Amino acid sequence: MSIKSDVGDLVKQYKTIDPFILISRLGIGYLETPFDMETLGVTVTSDNHSTITLNQNILTFQKPFIAAHELGHVIEHKGESTTFFREQCFGCNIPRIEAEANKFHLIYYYLS
Template sequence: MAFEKNEISEADRIMKKYDTHDPFLIAKKANITVLEADMGNITYAIRNHYKRTDIITLNQTINFAWKNFVLAHELGHCYLHHGFSTTFYRNTPSSGMINWAEKEASTFAMEILDSQLREEDSYYQLTPFEKLDHLGLPYSLEDYLV
């Protein structure tokens, strides 16, 4: 069944398999097509799954740090939630509930991005907010740091 993988161990497995924690390099090595398009101010990315092929389209208007997170998030869907397409929307004040698939994909993404920081000597002295500052990400992602 598609939803039985642990997001942390799966992210670690993928990083080890492709010997990188760069989401763009992971996608390239995994033959996942990454495109960019202007998607307005509502959508961060769309992942389409068709005939065993994944295509991720990123919003070209978001900054590079956010693209890294969004791509890692969509890769999480590729590896954790096989067989269906997803759209990653911007946070809105009315969206207080986030479904389990989005939580898993965000935790997967933060495991990949946080692993970049682990190579630094000062990693274990950093607070969660300092880690997010270093990654260029908003504090709202603190809950996904492991």
């Protein structure tokens, strides 16, 4: 499946574009904790259970973007733990999984 169809399927099945509602309905853990400002969010997966943790110090308007990005990791990179280190992830030399999570987020909001 493609990232676009994965996003479309989630939106259609759960009838929401809100990443926080999707995280809850998918049974993904969600936390906020203080990190250094280089770390915006992390996804940790252990024993087939994922938890998304956002930096509690990021601005409120940034949280849905970071949450959707981390949700992209859970959906597209099953079983992998990731850390979203960059304040801006649209530059060069982004690792493949970060680029895929960015694409997930962008399609996610485009379809809304």
